Amino acid sequence: MTAEPLERFLDRRARLAAAGPDEASPILRTARESDLPELRRLDREVFQEVAYPGFLFRQLYDMYAGHFLVLDDGTGTLRGYVLAGTSALDRDSWILGLCVAPDRRRHGLGRELMTEILVRLRRSGVERVRLTVEPGNSAAILLYRSLGFRPEGPHGGLRRDYFGPGMHRRVLRLDLTAAR
Template sequence: MRSVPCSPSSWPASVQGGTGGRTAGIGTGHVIRGLERSEASGNSGSMSALHPPSVRVRNVVGQDMPDLLRLDREVFLDDPMPHSILRQFVDMFADHLLVAEDEDGRLCAYVLATPPHRGRSWIVSLGVASAMRRRGLAEQLMRESLENLRTEGAHTVLLWVEPTNKPATALYDSLGFVPDREGPRPDHFGPGADRILMTLHTTP
C-alpha cells in the first residue's frame, strides 16, 4: 500500500522536504502510498499473525537495493517505484525504512516512513510479498515503525488509503488510525484515484 504517489510534485510537504509516501495495499497491492498500498490483503480485523513467519526485521542497507527493487515491483505491479526514487529513499531514509528478510535472506516485506518534522510523520509505503501475506507481517512492521517514530518525537502519523482497500483500512484502524471526516477525496492521486486520509495521534 502506498500513501503518497510516486510523482514528487504531489508528495505532501513533509515528503517533499525529505520524505516520500507509498503504502502497499494489504492484499491489493495499492493502498499505501501514504498507506495506500499495504500487504493486508486477505486479512481482516486486527490482522494478528495466523502463522508468524520466521523473518528478521532490520533497517535497510545500500546492498539491499536490487532485492528491494525486485520486491517493490512484485508487490506494486501497476505502480512500481522508479529506481531513482527508491534509491534516494534508501540513501536519505535508511533509518526509517525497515525491511524483513526470510530464512533464505531474501527481502519479503518493507515499510517506509518519513522522519518526524515538527512532530509529524507519514507512512510512505508498505509492501509484503504475496507468499508472506496473512501472517501478520504488515502489522509487525507497522508497529515497529510507529514505535520508532514515537521514540523520535512524532505525535502525529498520517497516511493515505484507497477507499476500496478494506483489509488495509482494517489494519490501520486496528493500529489506532482514524479516517478523516471529509471521507474519500476524489481524484486525489489522479483521475479515478480517490483516497482517504487517516491519522494516528501518538504519545512520544
C-alpha cells in the same frame, strides 16, 4: 537515529513465522543500501504499475534510512518493508509504503512492520503519522484502524483524484502523543 541491534528482534521469530515449517522465519531489521535491488523487485512484484521507480527508492533510502524496515528471510530475499518519511520541523511523518510479499500475507507481518515503525517514530519524537490507502483495500484499512489510525477530514478521509484522475485514496491519521 541509530540502528537497532538485530538481537532485539530474534525473540519475535516465532511470531514472524508465517509459512510452513520448511521456510525460514523472516527477521525484522533496518534496510541496508545493499537491499535496494531486492526492495525494487519486491515493490514491483506487489505494486506493479504504481511501484516506485528505482531512482526514487534510492532517494527515499538516502533520506529516511532510519525509518526503512525490512523483513529478511535470511537468504537475501526480502518479504516485506515499511517506509516512513518524517519532517523534522513539525514532527509529522507519513507512511510512504507498507509491502508484504503475496505469499506471506495474512500472517501478521504487516502488523509487525507497522508496530515496529510506530515504536521507532514515537521514540524519535514524531507526534502525528499519516498514510494513504486505496479505498477498496479493506484488509489494509482494517489493519490501520486496529492500530489506532482514523480517517482525516470529511467523507471518511476520502480524497478523490489524490494521485491523479481516478486514483482516489483514503487519508488516515494516528496521533502518537495520545495515551494508548
